[in-house]
Structure formats: C-alpha cells, structure tokens
Amino acid sequence: MKTKLILLATIALGLFACTSKPETKTFKVNVNLANADGKTVYLQKEGQTLDSAVITNWDAVFETPVCQDNEMYGLMLKDWRRPFPFFTDNEDVTLEGDAQNPNAIVVKGSESQARLDAFTKSYNELEAKLEADSTMDQADKDEVLKMHCFDYVWDNPSDPVAHYVMYRYKWAFGPCELRTMIDNIHHVDSSLNTTNLKLAEEYVEKQERVQAGQPMIDFTQNDAEGNPVTLSQLAEGKLLLVDFWASWCPDCRKANPDVVAAYQKYHDQGFDVLGISFDTNKEAWLAAIEKDGLTWTHVSDLQGWGNAAGTLYAISFIPQNALIKDGMIVARNLEGQELMEEIGRQLEK
Secondary structure, three states, X not given: XXXXXXXXXXXXXXXXXXXXXXXXXXEEEEEEEEOOOOOEEEEEEOOEEEEEEEOEOOEEEEEEEOOOOOOOEEEEEOOOOOOEEEOOOOOOXXXXXXXXXXXXXXXXXXXXXXXXXXXXXXXXXXHHHHHOOOOOOHHHHHHHHHHHHHHHHHHOOOOHHHHHHHHHOHHXXXXXXXXXXXXXXXXXXXXXXXXXXXXXHHHHHHHHHOOOOOEOOOOEEEOXXXXXXXXXXXXXXXXXXXXXXXXXXXXXXXXXXXXXXXXXXXXXXXXEEEEXXXXXXXXXXXXXXXXXXOOOEEXXXXXXXXXXXXXXXXXXXXXXXXXXXXXXXXXXXXXXXXXXHHHHHHHHO
16 A cells, blocks of 8 residues: 555544542553663653653553543654554553564553554555555555445444544545544444544544635745745745655655656746645755755744644645645645646646
8 A cells, every 4th residue: 555654743642631540540551672771761641741761671661540531642762753652441551562663562461452453453464465466456455445444443433442543544534434434433422532533523624624625724834044934925826736745755755756847847837836844854854855856945844743734734644735726725635647737727727
C-alpha cells in the first residue's frame, strides 16, 4: 500500500484527566528498552507528560494512579518522531523492545493491547498479501485495506480499541465514511465518549471545513528567513497550490517533480505554489528545497506533525495539497496528470 505518513504526532493519548480512585490504587508501567541507557523516557497521557525516568540497564518503571477510564498512554523518547501509544487496562504492563525501532515495541499485560495487536497483525498480513498480488491495481488494494478497518470498527462499536483503529487509519476515509462509523457507534451506545471517538469527530468536522467548495482558512507562517507569509496575501489574484510536504517524506519527494513541472508550465499564467513543510530540521528542509528545485515560497514552523497550518487543514498524512482560487478551495489532493489538467482548467475560467 502506498506509504501514508500519518499524522501520528497528534495520536490519541486521552482527553480525560487521570484522577486516582478513592483507594489510590496504582499500577506499574515497566519499560525495558535496548539502546536507551542514560536516556530520559516520558510517560504521556492527554498529550501531556505525566512522569519521566532515566533508563538504567535498559529499565525504567512508572508507578501510575489507576484511572477512571481505559484510554491510551504514550511512551516517548526525545529522538522519536512520535509517541508510542499503548493500552494498560489499569493493570501492570511491560513494554519491551529497542529504542531504535519504537514501532516494534511489544506490550504485555493488557487485554485491550492484545486486541489491538491482533488487529494490527491481520492488517499487516493483508497488506503483504495484497502487495504480492500483481492482478490488482493500487486503488483496489487500498479499498480492501480500508474496508478491513471499516469492518473492524463496525463490528466492535463499543470497544475503545476499535475507536483507536478508526482514528489511527482516519486518513483512509472520507468525511462521509467516518460519519457513518461514528453514527453507528452512537447508535449502539449513545453514552460512549472515548478519547479516540472524540478525536475522530473533531477530525471529521475539520475535514468538512476544508473540502473543495469551502472558503480557504487563512494563516500566517514564517519563511526560512523569518519573514511572515500570509496565505490570503500570497493567493490574491492568482491560482495557488498549498502543498503540505516534508524533506523526510518519500512520497512527497516523489511527487515534487510533478509540482515542479506544473509550476514551470503555468507560473507565467498566474499559477503559484506555497510549500508548507512538516520538518523539524531546518537544514534538511532547505537542502531538500534546493535539491528538488522547488523555487516557490516556502514556510514552516519546524514543529513537524504539529505544524499549525497542517492542523487547520486537518492534515493526517503527506503529501497533501489544496488548490485555492478567489479565496475558495477548488480542489484537494491533486497529483500527476490530474494536477496539471486541473490547473489548466482553472486558469482558463
């Protein structure tokens, strides 16, 4: 399946405060990570750090108050791109793995995590099977994987794990599909209010706000020299492609030649590009701009997946783009020949 760099820097870590029960019971989060001695590890919830510890002889232990909810926690090291999410079920859990490969960390002791691991295994196996099938085109393969997620959420509407699956793979679905899953969950149990369900609802609302036919959302972000660039000012009187990308994103770098070709063909006719980078390393960002020949305006707040403009436009994977004309979004996520044709069509209007 085509790589989707999912917006997991904002992955669901809980919206409810963690308040201990009257008996102030606690559970342990045991961390056992190779290649991490001397590093500080952070336990997170609600996107906030609850505690930190220095890993010694591969080990660190967090004593955590029992919570009234069964939401997710996150484990984070400084050099990781995003936190590693996990369920605990308010029971002692152990996280084992290698700090250099956080995606392969194994969580032991949580039944919810076991269900999530089982789903992830089934998804990965299906993806591998589809990749080996030369008789299907990529669009059909993507549809099969999407429906695998949809069916899991539909069949397990009351399970917080299914709510996490829905939010984790949100990039695969359009707003209407997400609305259908959310409505089914509420139909089964209107009292459900898990973190990932809330986040999915918020995401849908943002997605609906930035579809084709909606007014653009204005923002200001600095270029590499620290000069503020305002979207509405740059877009005035022209057709503008707002391109979300990053130097470290393979799919973005593969797509850049198509954007370059469109810019070279149509720039003199009133077409322009604004690049918005999800980088955190300024040097890598600027080097990629030069190497790929991206000669248009570029901005970034160097916050990675936390990029403020990306949040406004509900960017959950990259590359993505929005084509803007006369203050309106006229198309979303164009690529290749489709991008070239739509630019030509809009300029002729």
